[in-house]
Amino acid sequence: MSDYSFDTLQIHAGAEPDPATGARQVPIYQTTAYVFKDADHAARLFNxxxxxYIYSRLTNPTVAAxxxxxxxxxxxxxxxxxxSGHAAQIMALFPLMGPGKNIVASTRLYGGTITQFSQTIKRFGWSCTFVDFDDLAALEAAIDDDTRAIFCESISNPGGYITDIPAVAKVADKAGLPLIVDNTLATPYLCRPIELGATLVVHSMTKYLTGNGTVTGGCVVDSGKFDWSASDKFPSLSAPEPAYHGLKFHEALGPMAFTFHSIAVGLRDLGMTMNPQGAHYTLxxxxxxxxxxxxxxxxxIKVAQWLEADPRVDYVTYAGLESSPWNKRIATVCPKGAGALFTVALKGGYESCVSLVNNLKLFSHVANLGDARSLIIHSASTTHRQLTEAQQIAAGAAPNVVxxxxxxxxxxxLIADLDQALGQA
Incomplete structure (x- = not known):
């Protein structure tokens, strides 16, 4: 269906009327297993x-749609x-990494991702070097013989910083490495990282893709363009796989090698499965x-402009503002807009941030984003609290910021609600 526009694809792609019933909406296939036609059919599926469909830890018709x-x-x-989105990040790295290997990631990431990359992945024997991706020379210098991927967000959480994806992709290409882009905040409607040079795209579908704060989910999209056999860096995809009688995923499956490996090995052994009802809500x-x-x-745009002009506000980080140092990247990276997440620094500091959060009526104080409802959080004391103050500031989540x-x-x-709450802050 690639010839259709985005607005048509978002309704029709991946879905046909149910062949058994004619159901127009994708049914929720709430089943664990699937009956094989015969023994040979089962053997072909397992090989x-x-x-x-074999077992819903691996594949399910609703999730597949x-x-x-x-x-x-x-x-x-x-x-x-x-x-979940965090599961998607591990799933993206799983076929690429091994003990002693590392990734190079942007300093401007969601606090939970920084914790996952700086702490949790150490248990796998992996490591991460964090670099300011605006400094391309520093990015190149951080790559070594053990680097297996480069990771960034298209629009960063929490500050709304826009990554120069084409420039970063050139560095990745030069090094022969896949570029992984978290496109959660932009969604494919605002940004298309693969067209800008990304190898893999990850999403927390919990956010804008679902859009109503009902389910968690994640996704890894493969461009199908990376040559996994160009070097010996990615043996999971290029070398014989013992569990499948020596099958070489890239040689046998070409552009679908990463996706099939993620299902046949990743979901099989890690079990990070999305449930079919959650998939239905996201569809x-x-x-x-x-x-x-x-x-x-x-x-x-309207709220950010109002906040920027308010004397009680120190600064607003929204890239959609002409004053933003990242505004010039919108035309290239996300031509339909700079998203809807940003931070606001209050002149009253930490205490004013707490008061603002406590006195808002329409904004919900929750650890989520991308909902149809407007949300607020004080990142330094919640989503980024595991980080040092220096790390919080580097990530755009300083103590005086919401x-x-x-x-x-x-x-x-929304502006009226912010106005009354700022009056009390």
Whole structure:
């Protein structure tokens, strides 16, 4: 369906009327296992000689429809869905890494991702070097013989910083490494990382893709363009796989090698499976993605401009503002808008941030973003509290900063709510 526009794909891609019942909406296939036609059919499925359904830890028709839809929207060859965004990040790294190997990641990442990369992955024998991706020379210098991937966010959480993906992709290409881009905040409607040079795209579908704060989910989309056999750095994809009688995934499956490995090995052994009901909610959410993102962006611009002009505010980080140092990247990286997440620094400092959070009425104080509702959180004391103050500042989550996720309500109502709460702060 690649010839259709985004607005059509977000409704139709990956879904056909149910062949058994004619159901127009994708059914929730709430089943654990699937009956094989005969013994030979089962053997072909287990040998990866035929595509089909075996067990819902691996594949499920509802989840498969969602994966195919997101792959279509991102312009990828294939995708695999997971139980959460964090699961998607591990799934993206799993075929690439090994003990003693490392990744190079942007300093401007979600606090939970920084913790995952700086602490948790050490248990696998992996490591991460954090670099300011605006310093391309420092990025190149951080890459060594054990580096296996480069990781960044298209629009960063919490500050709304926009990564120069084409420039970073050139560094990755020169080093012969895959570039992984977390596209959660932009969604494929605002940004298409694969077209800008990314190898893999990851999502926390919990956020804008679902859009209503009901389920968690993650996804890894493969561009299908990386040559996993060009070096000996990625043996999981290029070398014989013992569990499949010496099958070489890249040689046998080409552009679908990463996706099939993530299902046949990753989901098989890590079990980061998305449940079919969660996939159903996300499929329904994606049907209105373009409409919601247009409203999110329009509201964010209006609210950010009002906040920037308010004397009680020190600064606003929204890239959609002409004053933003990242504004010039919008045309290249996310031409339909700079998203709807940004931070606000208050002149009253930490105490004013706490008072603002406590006195808002429309904004919900939650550890989430990308909801249809407007949300607020004080990142330094919540989502980024595991970090040192220096790390918080580097990540854009200083103690005097709050993070706003602008929803799709009436923008004037949101401004009025901020005004009254700032009056009390």
């Amino acid at each position: 990866l000689q035929e595509v089909g 969602l994966a195919n839809r997101i792959a279509a929207l991102e312009g990828g060859a294939g995708a695999v869905c997971t139980s 329904m959410g994606i049907e209105t993605l373009s409409l919601r993102m247009e409203r999110h962006v329009a509201n964010a 993070r706003l996720s602008i929803g799709i309500e009436n923008a004037d109502d």
